Amino acid sequence: MFDLLKLACNSATRAGCQFADARYLSIRKQRVVSRDHALSSCSDGDDRGFGVRVLYQGAWGFASSPTYTADEIEKVVARAMRIARASAMALREDGVKWAPEPALTLDFKSTCRQDPFAVALEDKADLLIAANEVMLKNKSIKRAQGFLSFKRVQRWYVNTEGSELHSDVTSSESAIWAIAVGNDDFQERDWKAPASNQGFECYRKQEFLDQAERVAAEAEEKLSARLSPEGDFDIITDSENLSLTIHESVGHATELDRVMGYEVSMAGSSFVTRDKQGDFRYGSDQVTLMADNTLENGLATQGFDDDGVPGQRWEIVRDGIFQTYSSGREFAHYIGEERSRGSCRADHWSSIPIVRIPNLFLMPGKTPLSPEELMADVKHGLYFEGMDSFSIDQWRLNFQFGGNAVWEIKNGKKAGMLKAALYQSRTPTFWNACDATCDENYWQPHGVTNCGKGDPMQIAQMTHGAAPTRFRKIRICRGRDS
Ligand SMILES: [Zn+2]
Structure with missing residues (x-):
C-alpha cells in the first residue's frame, strides 16, 4: 500500500x-x-x-x-x-x-x-x-x-x-x-x-x-412527571449529560482553528481568545479537563492524526485555569508552540484534515465521593441524566442543555421525575459553579459519533467522560409550558 x-x-x-x-x-x-x-x-x-x-x-x-x-x-x-x-x-x-x-x-x-x-x-x-x-x-x-x-x-x-x-x-x-x-x-x-x-x-x-x-x-x-420548577437551583449531572456540555462548551471552544477564525462562517468562533492562555479562570479549582488521544478504546484514539502526528495527552484546563488548545501542525505557531497537539483529523479519504475535538474528559475528584454523598448536600435541586435538546451560541459562551431524564432532589434524595427542565448558563459561570465531582469509581466514558464541523461538513467521533458532578445555583428554565 x-x-x-x-x-x-x-x-x-x-x-x-x-x-x-x-x-x-x-x-x-x-x-x-x-x-x-x-x-x-x-x-x-x-x-x-x-x-x-x-x-x-x-x-x-x-x-x-x-x-x-x-x-x-x-x-x-x-x-x-x-x-x-x-x-x-x-x-x-x-x-x-x-x-x-x-x-x-x-x-x-x-x-x-x-x-x-x-x-x-x-x-x-x-x-x-x-x-x-x-x-x-x-x-x-x-x-x-x-x-x-x-x-x-x-x-x-x-x-x-x-x-x-x-x-x-x-x-x-x-x-x-x-x-x-x-x-x-x-x-x-x-x-x-x-x-x-x-x-x-x-x-x-x-x-x-x-x-x-x-x-x-x-x-x-x-x-x-411534574413540570420542572424555574429559578436558581443546585444541579447534578451524570457522566453522559456532562459529556455533551464538555463537548460544546470546552471541546469546540478550545479548537485553535476556530479561535483563529477558520470556522466562523460554519459553526461560529470562540470566546477563548489567545490572551486567555495560561491564566484565564475557566472553572473552579475542581475542574481539570484532560485531552487524551491515547485513551484506551477512545473514539479519537487512532495512533496518529492526519497530519502524521502521534496521539498525545495534555491538559486543556488544570485546576480551573485554561492551559492550551487542540491544534494541528498549521496552527501551533499561533500560540508559540513548536509542535502540534496531534488533533487534526479528516473524516474520509476525500476530506482535508481539520482540527477536531480530542478525547476530552473531566478528571474525577481526588477524594472518595459517591453520587449519594454528592446528592446528600443538595437541599433542593435537579439531577440530569443523559442527553436531550441543547443549544450554544456562536462564541461557545451562552448555552442551555436538557436531560433525557431529570429528577428533582429534595433534602439530599431523588424525589420524582421532572419534565421540560433545562439548565442555562455561560461557560465560565457554569464551570466556576462546579464544587464537587465524584471519585474515579464513578467515572464513565461516553462516545460521540456525530460531531459536525467544517465546510463542507465533516463528521468526527471522540470520547468524553466524567463522574457525576455538582454545580451550585444554576438557572433552570422550562422547555415547554405544560
Ligand atoms: Zn461537535
Whole structure:
C-alpha cells in the first residue's frame, strides 16, 4: 500500500512542493436498525480511495480519487498542485507555517476481541428485537427502537518527511429507546450502550434486556412527571449529560482553528481568545479537563492524526485555569508552540484534515465521593441524566442543555421525575459553579459519533467522560409550558 503513496509524495516533491502527504483509506460501515418487532433497515458499505495534500509556497492544494493506480496518482498530484499554485497567487500573508515533526513509523491497531462484521446479521437482529420486545411489554410503550453501528477504518499514511504510518481501527455504537404515550403526552427515554473503539464484545444480551426494562419504566414515569420548577437551583449531572456540555462548551471552544477564525462562517468562533492562555479562570479549582488521544478504546484514539502526528495527552484546563488548545501542525505557531497537539483529523479519504475535538474528559475528584454523598448536600435541586435538546451560541459562551431524564432532589434524595427542565448558563459561570465531582469509581466514558464541523461538513467521533458532578445555583428554565 505504501508504494503508490510514496509515488505521490515523490511526484509532488518533483513538482516543487514544500511538503506533501498521501493517505489511502479503506472504510467499512454497517448499521442495523430495529423498530418494534422487526428490523427497519440494514446497510453495509465498503468505501476506498486516497487523497493527496500538497503545500506549495505557503498554500494548500488537495485532490482525491477512488481509483488507486499509478496513473491516477500522477493525475491527482497534478490536480492538487494546480490548486496549490492558484491558491498561492491569492495569499494575503506569508501563508502556512508548518510545525516540524520527526519522521515516524507506526502501526496502530485498536482492541477488537470480536469482529463485529463477522457476527451474523441474525445475532444482531436478535439482540435488538429482544430488547424492543422487553420495552413493548410495558403497556405505555407504543414504539421501541434500537440500532447497532460498526465501522472499521484502515489507513495508510506517507509524507515527504519520511513518515510511514498505518492504523486499523474498529469502532462500535449502539442505543435503544422507548416512546411512551399517555396522559395527553408522549415521552422518550433511551439507553446508549458503550460507543468506543472496541468490537462486538462490548454488547451483552442480558445487559440490553435489563436496560430495556428500565428504559421502558422510566419512559412511562416521564408521562406523569411534574413540570420542572424555574429559578436558581443546585444541579447534578451524570457522566453522559456532562459529556455533551464538555463537548460544546470546552471541546469546540478550545479548537485553535476556530479561535483563529477558520470556522466562523460554519459553526461560529470562540470566546477563548489567545490572551486567555495560561491564566484565564475557566472553572473552579475542581475542574481539570484532560485531552487524551491515547485513551484506551477512545473514539479519537487512532495512533496518529492526519497530519502524521502521534496521539498525545495534555491538559486543556488544570485546576480551573485554561492551559492550551487542540491544534494541528498549521496552527501551533499561533500560540508559540513548536509542535502540534496531534488533533487534526479528516473524516474520509476525500476530506482535508481539520482540527477536531480530542478525547476530552473531566478528571474525577481526588477524594472518595459517591453520587449519594454528592446528592446528600443538595437541599433542593435537579439531577440530569443523559442527553436531550441543547443549544450554544456562536462564541461557545451562552448555552442551555436538557436531560433525557431529570429528577428533582429534595433534602439530599431523588424525589420524582421532572419534565421540560433545562439548565442555562455561560461557560465560565457554569464551570466556576462546579464544587464537587465524584471519585474515579464513578467515572464513565461516553462516545460521540456525530460531531459536525467544517465546510463542507465533516463528521468526527471522540470520547468524553466524567463522574457525576455538582454545580451550585444554576438557572433552570422550562422547555415547554405544560
Ligand atoms: Zn461537535
